[in-house]
Amino acid sequence: MAQNQFKKIGIFKCGNIGTSPLVELLLDELADRKDIKVRTVTTGSKMGPEDVEDALPKIFELNPDLLIVISPNTALPGPGKVRERISSSGLPGIVISDAPGKRAKEEIEKQGLGYIIITGDPLIGARKQFLDPIEMAIFNSNISKVLAMTGVYRIVHQEIDKAIYAIENEQKPDLPKLIVDLKTVRDRSEFSNPYAKAKAIAAYGLAEKIAEINVQACFMEKESEKYIPLVTCAHEIAQTAARLAEEAREIEKCNDTVVRKPHAKDGKLKVKTELMLPPVSEEDFSG
Structure with missing residues (x-):
């Protein structure tokens, strides 16, 4: 172009x-x-x-x-x-x-x-008694891992x-x-191993649950002794979800089946799984 x-x-x-x-x-x-x-x-x-x-x-x-x-x-x-x-x-x-x-x-x-x-991009635990810049950054990094590795x-x-x-x-x-x-x-999601896929689904399910908990903690509970444990709980779940998503990707790495789809210069996607092979057009990819 x-x-x-x-x-x-x-x-x-x-x-x-x-x-x-x-x-x-x-x-x-x-x-x-x-x-x-x-x-x-x-x-x-x-x-x-x-x-x-x-x-x-x-x-x-x-x-x-x-x-x-x-x-x-x-x-x-x-x-x-x-x-x-x-x-x-x-x-x-x-x-x-x-x-x-x-x-x-x-x-x-x-x-x-x-x-x-x-649905698995959840509300953060936005309570002043809990959330500071570092906690915010950690939460977002965990959610990014979940959303990236689950596809x-x-x-x-x-x-x-x-x-x-x-x-x-x-x-x-x-x-x-x-x-x-x-x-x-x-x-x-593009997992070849069924256990990897199951872990990814579990990670995303946890991320959906985080949203439910933080909605209750941020908008429904009025007393700090009730909402502080809830937002803390939600952020702990985010860390666990990220760990599950990482485990899913590690399984695919061990099998050399991680799907990679880089953009070519013309914007079209190329695709590969085996780490040491170059990406090819989707039409030429045999899996």
């Missing part, structure tokens, strides 16, 4: 979920794709309407060909404003959110946007890649309408 034919991908981060820090890097992990340029605008950790109003115009100044908004609970007023603006722009857009975002699914579809709702990040970048390929070929993209739940991990 010629240098002047690249497509611009705009990513608007409204607040933070576990997928947020790495989402743009999933599209160009080697920093050598020639078919796209990715630009990101963020509101930081805050996600109120005033934060959106300040930051959102900047993403449109970049003249993107595809817009992605990623936020906790896309049904909230701040992320809702982002969706409205993307919908009214006429640009293709994809919403990435966590389990509470399921409440906005029908509205997202009416707005003509795609969505990837990740969720693979699903995210493949769904976005599909939209990019369609736009590059001057076609209307078939935007994703996907809730990534336990069944999705079971059916779309």
Whole structure:
């Protein structure tokens, strides 16, 4: 693809979920794709309407060909404003959110946007008596491990890649309408060993449970002696989930069956399993 034919991908981060820090890097992990340029605008950790109003115009100044908004609970007023603006722009857009975002699914579809709702990208234990910058970083690193090693990040970048390929070929993209739940991990994770797959499913199931516990701890319990043990419990579960996900990948490593799918310079995915062999096109891959 010629240098002047690249497509611009705009990513608007409204607040933070576990997928947020790495989402743009999933599209160009080697920093050598020639078919796209990715630009990101963020509101930081805050996600109120005033934060959106300040930051959102900047993403449109970049003249993107595809817009992605990623936020906790896309049904909230701040992320809702982002969706409205993307919908009214006429640009293709994809919403990435966590389990509470399921409440906005029908509205997202009416707005003509795609969505990837990740039920195992859980709410953090946001209580001042517990959460500090280091605890926040540890939690997010554990969740990133779970989402990476269970195959969720693979699903995210493949769904976005599909939209990019369609736009590059001057076609209307078939935007994703996907809730990534336990069944999705079971059916779309790329493990050859059944025990590895079972461990990955278990890790994702634990991540879903973290969300339930932290919702109770952050929004329902009012007394510190009740909510502090709960948020602590949830973060301990996150560490255990990350360990399970690592065990799943270690099994695949021992069998030399880890699936790797790097992007080629033209944006197409290559694939390999055996460590010492080069990646090949998906059409030429025999498994």
